[in-house]
Structures are given as C-alpha cells and as structure tokens.
Amino acid sequence: MAQPLAKKDDDRDEEVDYSPFLGIEKGAVLQEARVFNDPQLDPQRCSQVITKLLYLLNQGEALTKVEATEVFFSVTKLFQSKDIGLRRMVYVMIKELSSSADEVIMVTSSLMKDMTSKTDMYRANAIRVLCRITDGTLLTQIERYLKQAIVDKNPVVASAALVSGIHLLQTNPEIVKRWSNEVQEAVQSRAALVQFHALALLHQIRQNDRLAVNKLVSSLTRGSVRSPLAQCLLIRYTSQVIRESANNTQTGDRPFYDFLEGCLRHKAEMVIFEAARAITELNGVTSRELTPAITVLQLFLSSSKPVLRFAAVRTLNKVAMTHPTAVTNCNIDMEGLISDQNRSIATLAITTLLKTGNESSVDRLMKQITNFMSDIADEFKIVVVEAIRSLCLKFPLKHRSLMNFLSNILREEGGFEYKKAIVDSIVILIRDIPEAKETGLLHLCEFIEDCEFTYLSAQILHFLGIEGPKTSDPSKYIRYIYNRVHLENATVRAGAVSTLAKFGAMVDGLKPRIFVLLRRCLFDTDDEVRDRATLYLNTLGGDGAVVETGADVKEFLFGSLDIPLVNLENSLKNYEPSEKPFDINYVPKEVKSQPLSEKKAPGKKPTGLGAPPPGPPSTVDAYEKLLSSIPEFANFGKLFKSSAPVELTEAETEYAVNVVKHIFDGHVVFQYNCTNTIPEQLLENVTVIVDASEAEEFAEVASKPLRSLPYDSPGQTFVAFEKPEGVPAFGKFSNMLRFMVKEVDPSTGEAEDDGVEDEYQLEDLEVVASDYILKVGVSNFRNAWESMGADFERVDEYGLGPRDSLAEAVNAVIDLLGMQPCEGTEAVPPNSRSHTCLLSGVYIGNVKVLVRLQFGLDGPKDVAMKLAVRSEDETVSDAIHEIVASG
C-alpha cells in the first residue's frame, strides 16, 4: 500500500470515509502487478499489490481467464524472493486464483521445493496449496512427502497434511486410503488440533467399514482424547455406532451410553453440549437416560452467553416434541427466556412452552407470541402455528383467543408453507371443536377473497361445501363462494361450482338461488367448470322445481370414496378400453399389505439352486385376476376378501404348503400354494383332500387339482365351498395333500414313467371372524363415529388377563378383529398405563363397522378393555362383541 502509507498521516483525520483502497480499480492494479516481473523484486511493494488484488477479488471483482492466468504466472515469479511475508501472501494468492486460472499445475515444482523446505511454515503452506491444484498423477509423486508430513513433529505441518487429506479423499480416495497407518499414528498426537484432524480423516477413510468404525470408537472412548473438537467428533461417531447397532439394545444397557454420560462432565462446553444433544437424539431414549442430559441443558438456559442459551433451548424444544414431560422441569427457566433479547431464543422458548404448558398460561403466552411473529422466519412461524394447533386441541376452551390469533396471522405476509400450516390448523380446529366452527369458517372465507395460492383456495372451498351447509345461516357463505367463480382461475372456479352444488343439495331454501348461479356458470370458458355446472344442475333437478334432494344425490356429493386411491389408480391403469364400461364396484377396497409369507413359501432348502422362484400371487388385484380366470369360480361374484397366507407345514419340510382364504358372498375358496422342495421328485395330480366335518355350514362344491409340481417351482390347487349367503360362517378344516410322486434322475432331470400315490398330512385350517372383516380405514375417525350415530352402539368391558405389555394386548385385539387401525392409534407410547385404539372396517354384507377400544392396566400386568362398537346393523355390532368374547 505504497501510496496510502505515504498519505496516511495527512489524510487520516480529515476524511471520514477513509479507506486505503478508495477508488482503486482493476485495470490499474493489473498494471501495478507488473512489478512482480521486475528483476529486482521489492517484497514490500509486491505484498501491497497482492493485497490490492485480494481486496478486489474479495469485493466480488472477477478476473477474466486471461487476466487470472497472467497474474498467476507473474505471481509464481515471486518464489524467487526469500521474504517470508511475501511468500505467505503468494500462497494465499495462488489459492484464490487456482480455480480461475489456466495451467496452475505449472507452479508445482516451486511448491514441491517449499514442501521439502526446512521452514515449517513453508512446508505447511506449500502442502495446503499443492493439494488445491494437484491431480491424481501428481499426487502419487508427492504422496511420500505427504505421508511424512502427517507424522511431522510440527503440528501445523501435520494438520496441513491431514486437512488436505480430508479434501483429497473426495477426489482421490484410493491414494489417501493408503495413508491409514500414518493417520492412525497422528490420532495419538499430543497436539489437540492434529488429533482432531487425524480423527476426522481416519473416520472418513473407514466410514464404509462398520466394523472398523466400531473398533475405532471402542478404543477411543476408553482412552483419553484431549482435543475438545476431537471429542465432539468422537461423540458423533459414537452416536452413529449406537444408531446402527440399535437392534440389540432391547436387553440391558445401551452400549456406549456411559461414555456419552461421562462427556456431560467434560470441562469444555462444546463437548458437554455435543454429548447432551447426542443423548436426546438416541433412538427410543428412556427418561432415565434423558435426565442427566436435560439437567446440563437446564444449566445452559441460565447462562450469560446467548449461544449457550440458544443451543440448549433449541435442543430442549426438540425433546419436547417426543418427551414433553421430561422438559417440564425447565419450564420456569423457559418462561424467563420469553423476554430474552435474542428473538430466536424467545421463539424457541415459547414453542417449547406451548408444547409443555398448561391452560392457565395460554393467554399470557399468546400475548408474548404476537409481538414476536413479525420478527421471525417462516420456518419458525410454522413451528409456532403447529404448536398453537396442538395446544388448542389440548385446551378447547381457549379456542377463541387461539383462533383469533390464527386469523390475524393468516392476513399477514407469508409463503405457501406458512399459509398452508395456518389453514390446516384452522380446518382441524373447526372439525374438532364445534364451538369454533362458525368463526373459523368466516376467517377462511375472508382469506380466500385474497388468496394467491390455488391449492389453498380449492381446499378451503371443498371444506366449506361440507361444513357450510350445516351452519345456522348457510346463505352468508354463498357470496364468498360465488365471488370465486368470477375472479379466479379455472381450478378454483370448478371447486367453487362443486361447493355451490353442495349448498344447493343440503339447503332447500337456497336451491332457487343456487340454480341461478349454477346456470350462469354454464357460460364459463373452461370445460371442467361448465361440465360440473351441467352435471350438478341435472342431479339437483335444476329445471326450476324445488324438490328434496335424493339420498343417492347426497351420497354422490358428500359420500366419501370408500376405496383407497391407490387401488382406484391401479384399476384404472389396468382397465382396457372395451365395450364393458369401467365399474368402480370392482375396485378392491382392501388396504394393501404385503403378505409376510411371500419369502417363506418357496423352497427352504439351504442348498436352493438358482434364483428363488417367484412367490405366489399375493396382492388383491392379482388374486382377483387369478380366481376369475378359473371357470369353476367365475359365478361366485365379487371377491370380498383374501386372507394373508397361512402356513400349513413346518419350515424345512419336504413339501411347503400355505393357504389363502378367499371369501365370497356365498362361497369360500381355499388356495393352496404348494412348493416341492425335493429335487429327486416330480409331483403330479396334486390335490388337497379337505375334511369339513367340523365346519357344518360348509359344503364342498369344486376342487381344482394341480397337474404337475416340479422341484422348486410353486403351483396352486384350489378347493371351493358353498356357505350361507351374506353371513359369516365359521369352522375348522383338516387337510391332506394327495399326489402322484415320480422319481427324477437328478443328472438328466428326466422323470420316470411310473409313479406312486402318496399322501402328506397338513395342518388344520380355520375360517374365523376376522376373515369376514375388511381392513378399510377412515380418514377422520371422530367424524365417522359421530355420523354413524349411537343407534346400534354396543359397549361392554372385558378383562384380558395378564399381558406382557399394553402394546401386546392392543396388537392381539387388532389381529383378532382384523380391522384397520386409524390415525396411528395402533402405536402405544412406551410406559403408558392406558391407551385408546380406533379401528375401522367393513363387515361381510358391506356393513361399515367402527370400533373404539380403551385399554387400561389393572394392577401390574392385567389388562382391562372397554369395547365400543358402532355399525349400521345391530347384529354386526353384536357379532364384533362375540368375536372378542370368544377370542
């Protein structure tokens, strides 16, 4: 900085915005850079020019390729100078230029000379620069020096080599992996940072070898890692090992937990925090394991350092999502943080409190939050909104202030995800808190008046169509809806038309007005909008006469699609255009679940050759296709349900057989999937002889033998029974496999001509109640339960006797009933003493059934259950109770 230095004393105090770089310009500096080529180098002046160049680059000035290359080559001339300061700047400059200049490799020889220099600083920097510009070939040449540098006694040199190794591992892994021994030695270094860099590199070299990582962790957690940074790394590696060995933690103590806990007493804060965070993130962490971590985090909450408070509150916030009770101890400290100067800390504290707080603190919290909302990022706002939603569901009495809050923030600026979170929350509150319905709907109406997101408008319109007609004054929503028809894009317009039709269908008083509006929609520019308007006018009888809407029209408009969308999609894809129209009634309703036995059925022989044979057809679609292709079963009608395969043989037997029960309205078909596991045998004419003497209501009507069953290639044989139409029938069936066995010459694969009749006893098979219940889920159990009504409700209590756990009891009842668990209620939180499980299904005869199971622990092990059933038919409600009573 020759000039500024000279001017320094005069200008300094007068100029307010003094800068030594004031007015410097790229062209001029590039001119100045010619001093690098002087035969008599002036190190100080060269340093100043480099600083100017670095300043320009740092300010975002870009050099063209030619300029960069030119500067680069003149800079390399500076290696002649022995000035240490200048050399240091040269290194920095080369690194800056290495990405933009051509032929950077030319500088290699100078750098290699520095790399073998006696001066530590030269060695360290030359290594760092060289690794930036090197390629694979060059790297092999310098590998020897790098390996030496890794174990250099100067920590700066060692670190430089190790860090460069970490970077090079991305591009030349095979070379860096050869340095393992040196790196391992460096891990033992007494210099803290060397240990850190060595550990990082060693782990990256071994990261794909789980065993090696395991060994590394076990040996280091026992020894003493000195550097706090290295200790943080070790904690991360340990967590990874714990995660990956998660399957054997069921018994006894978690491996390495003691190490993590020990780190909570480390003297460095970064290590304490790293360990506390690692503990809170353990899979299925128990409260006993959590306690010490929460305690140290709680101490951080009252630290004078904002960084510590932030780190602690952020971690506790995450813990509160899964273990709210573990965090309640910190509530007093949290409340103190609401007024924290740092808004991020305050927000995190608030959302944590929302998750753990109680009813009395709601209003106070809400006041605090309002002040913060404008200051925080959308990402945080979404968190706050979600926290408020769950809080409102927890304390429905507080819906007024919470709903107000939501509508206020809905009007403010925000991105799609944020707005969606708010709308979703309002929708959920309306659905679950009846008192909040009318105000909530009006808030939503106001929102769609000025909503830029098509998705949200369409969603709200649909919701309005369902909830609006049921309010005390449905007419007040019509204006909002019809405005959409004028002002929006086609998607929203079509949605608005459907919504109008729903109002028309439900509210007779509005019909004439709705018809007028719908007729106007007939002139819309969009096909879909016109089509919908026409369709609804016709279904609602829009010829002027106000007639009561028929039940089937209501069903069409409001009825939920009781078919899983995936199944519908599959069926539509499989449908081939033909004379026969697509029939929605043939779409399977069963929620698909992959049968477990698919892998079990085929040959269990350990010496199984070749590729495993394909499993039996398993999905509902496939079953249906298979059965309809058999003429004997063609007139059985629509398949109601296919069970999961039931094994009829032990594992490792000569013949593996499992059975699938197909239930039709008046028939049952057993599909026996057989596999021959003996290479020396060919089975022919395979049938199953079924003895139905313990199943009185069943009469055998057809049997379809399997012509031939070669080794390891599964085949099916079927037996069909008639049963009373439309009602369940139960019974036990004993099975005998009968076949003709022929010897096969293993060398040629030829079978002998003569065979012997043989039989093979299979296990018994039962047709049980759950075979007559389809797993059909409902999206909103509460709504479905309410709308089903209590007419055919049956409630009773049962003692389930001693059980291993609540979860085990819940699963047993779900299996017994064969119904679909709803809203994730099949999962029982660990250590809970009571649990409610919601099930839904369809009983044979197409009767919807809903079940509410309330479990409670009665004494240490005894489980008691209250079973409430609602259905459309009282005999069905009774039948469900019978299943449980006899199960």
Place this chain on the structure above:
Amino acid sequence: MELCPLIKNILLLDSEGKRVAVKYYSDDWPTNSAKEAFEKTVFTKTQKTSARNEAEITMFDDYVVVYKFVLDLHFFVTGGENENEIILASVLQGFFDAVGFILRGTVDKREVLENLDLIFLCLDEIVDGGIVLETDANVIAGKVASHSMDDGAPLSEQTITQALATARERLARSLLT
C-alpha cells in the same frame, strides 16, 4: 453423512453491511450476487441486536449464524442448521480475538483495512475448506505475525529486521549446501 463440523463462511462486514473481508467455504452461494444477498440478509437480521459483549446467535434458512460486533465492524460465522452452536462460537471467538491481537487492541474498520493483508492471512489460518484449522486466538495471531514483518515497528527497523532475516536464511542455506 457428513459428521465433521463444517464452517460455511466467515464474514467481516462494516456498520453499513458492506464487505470488509469475507471467506466462503461452501458452494451454497455460487455467485457473487448470491453471496451479497446472504450478507444483506445476515446484516439486516442482526443489525438491531447488540452483540458487543457476548457473541449472539440467530438461525434462518437452515443456517446457524453466530456474530459479534465491535465499533463499526460486524463479525459473523455461519454453519449448517445441525452444527454444534458452541463450535461455531469458538471459531468466531478465535477470529475476533486474533484480529484484536493482530491490531493490538485498536479494532475498527480503518485499522482492519490498513492491515487487510494480515486479516486475509488470519482467515487463511482459521479454516481450510470449511474444516476448522485453529480456534486459539493466540496461536492464530502468532502464526500470522510470524509470517509478516512487525507492522508496529518503524519502516527503517522493518527493513533491518528483514535484512537480518534474509541474511540468516542465506547463511543457513550456505551451511546446508
């Protein structure tokens, strides 16, 4: 999965949010305008806070930023959202204190600009390609100082020191060869 703590950038801005010296170690901001946009966001988000005694912290767009101000200078260190905040803070503290040592306590924009070469060296010694090289301010400042001339000494003295150094090195070389 990346397990090693990584620094995304280190920023030194002035009291108007203008760049004094910055260093990016991540590809998250590929262009200069992306970098400037990030600096603007960081600056506006933190501007009103007081980070003069203790380092402060904020989080946005999946980044955690720790920062500290002194006079007309704003120091920032950025990491990914899952980074250990205390590690980031230790890097910030290392940078902040090292600059203090190098400038002998007079830390303001003018002083920094006049010694910008040393600030660049300082950044170079703290982080390499995102990996923390050193967080101890004494060590960082020591490394920077040992590589440069003693900037506090008058010009004539500097030349002498330099001449001595060169002489020593020549002597050493002649002895070796």
